Amino acid sequence: MTKLRRTPEPVRIPRGFSFSAVTAGIKVSGRPDLALIESSASGSAAALFTRNLVVAAPLEVGRASLVSSAGRVRAVVVNSGNANCATGPAGRQACERVCRHAARLLGVPAGEVFPSSTGIIGVPFPAEKVVAQLPGLIAARAATKSAALAFAHAIMTTDTRPKIAAQRFRAGSREVTIFGVAKGAGMIHPQLATMLVYLLTDAAATPRQLQQILRDTCDPTLNSMSIDGDTSTNDTVLLLANGQSGVRVSEARVRNKFSQALSAVCQSLAEQIVSDGEGVQHVIRLFVEQASTREEALLVARTIAHSALVKTAWAGADPNWGRILAAVGRCGLPIDPSRVRIFIGNQMVCRDGVAHPFNERRAHQSLAQPECDIRVQLRRGQTKVRFLTTDLTAEYVRINAEYST
């Protein structure tokens, strides 16, 4: 199936970061499945985790480590092929063992090794395989573009391509780089899709500053997208700042630039994740406008974006605004349908809750593009959100219904 293609993003590595990837034999395919990021200096870190109450072992361990290390991270160890989720206390112990072992080899505190896993859920974690490959993984680390790309490849599961983004800006005579690498949402038996995002920068910041910036940046980007509405048990976003540029984020003239650059990296990764979603043929940029609050706008966007009927209409490039209006009507908010307006591409198709004459052929053509804007105006207030989502195709069903013992 044809995937939406995007212009490749440049690889720009911030000072002091090295990468590597090896094959530990967790993935049945024999592809690289164990990967490392190391910072030459201990860095400040902030992280966001899944809101699912079913939480994988590495998230529990990583969250505890961030507390015990007071937000310091020196290295990230990621495996694909096993999510280490629903594995009980044995799963946590296996994860801690990997972190301890990597920390010893790197000569850093165990609490400064941050773990991630993605892959099969409910299967015991093969700690032996990982531990056996750690010396090779660490020895192979390099501050090169090819090493960074190898990392991006090794964390993939059903992704069809690696996802990276970078931004660079000047602060006086110095230069700050932000590099992001992600894996996206895909699920194939019995793997559980996961969004893993690593944001690396050579700016200097405290963990508290990073946490605030990370939350503000992710809400309108990585948290404003949906492929199938299912929240993974392993979702993690980590922001790691090692200070090697000598530029402090706390400086007033830097903070804005830094936030903008980080937003651009996150937005690019969000678009890459959505456009590489399983079976995705059409990316929809959904704008919910004239809401009274951001929460309200997001609830409307999510109800539309999770409607099987709306998403299948998009798969057929069908300008069926009635399904969108019906989704708005059942979102749980006291919205007056007779005020709602809906636009597909640049055409109004529904005005004040009833049909508005439009060129159906042109609306169909807008939706047949790889990306299309849909605008829903509630006329209740001034707030607007942008939400990235996708169609629901027979290919998605095929991928996720495939049963292999």
Added chain:
Amino acid sequence: MTKLRRTPEPVRIPRGFSFSAVTAGIKVSGRPDLALIESSASGSAAALFTRNLVVAAPLEVGRASLVSSAGRVRAVVVNSGNANCATGPAGRQACERVCRHAARLLGVPAGEVFPSSTGIIGVPFPAEKVVAQLPGLIAARAATKSAALAFAHAIMTTDTRPKIAAQRFRAGSREVTIFGVAKGAGMIHPQLATMLVYLLTDAAATPRQLQQILRDTCDPTLNSMSIDGDTSTNDTVLLLANGQSGVRVSEARVRNKFSQALSAVCQSLAEQIVSDGEGVQHVIRLFVEQASTREEALLVARTIAHSALVKTAWAGADPNWGRILAAVGRCGLPIDPSRVRIFIGNQMVCRDGVAHPFNERRAHQSLAQPECDIRVQLRRGQTKVRFLTTDLTAEYVRINAEYST
């Protein structure tokens, strides 16, 4: 595609009810699309309507009529092929015109003609076509099984077969009959799926008694099922009691029997609707047990039943309990995943949030049946719900993505 087959239900018509169906030319197919139920005596009625805020014109008119007639209904006029939804004031006027016209022809008050529509949303309602066929529709009415079956066929949209159910019980020397007829959930461009259910009985009851019984009966039956999670703008359940059996529901020994018989009719219609859902290959009887409240159990059931990942696993007969556990974890309740147990067929597959050894082949075979039980135990209390749902197949996507101008 093979549809699940059920044993046909008998047609048993309560005293005093007649049916008819004609072709008004609303459906492009030329199939019958206008149908009538008439009671020889004015009957007590109770109704439940969609909770969607986008509400079709006939629901607004029908709701108002039930108020103005103090819960009396003499006839039901249903059309398929046009939902008369998102049609604004013109749609309401068209609906009222049809009711007035039918009432005049039947010699009854306009407020005692109850309207329903199902089909295309957002398209002006062709009142002319309907009004032109009303005399023929009314003249053709008959208290026969074939007339009742003709009614059941005429209200179909993407249903592949009519849906009827009946129960009869004795009260002393007298006999009470309950007959139910329904159309199910299906959606094809640009029609909006709708559940329409008509429950007819010759028992005698006040509108207030009927409303209470109807709500109690529908909650665990017609309100405990989901095919795709989208709530139609036209959903209507009407219970009509014309008293012709001479048996009063208010008698203590009758009320229980009546409730049980009505429940059996509703449960049978619910199963028929779900098994005839678009693209459905597997019906899942989902039991959520050991919840602290019914609301909690229903929220868990709905989150599982609406998960695209869970439903596609079912399509592949894949015993992927991790997706079910992950759905429980994101349902919004403070459920402790380490207490959750999951059963597929008669096997435990997840015990206290982690894998429990099971025969994967046997679990696959259970799921490969047309119907399968799945049991989720929360271990928070004593409450249990039964929720009927389905898989999500590539065929569902194909039906709903089909675009025709």
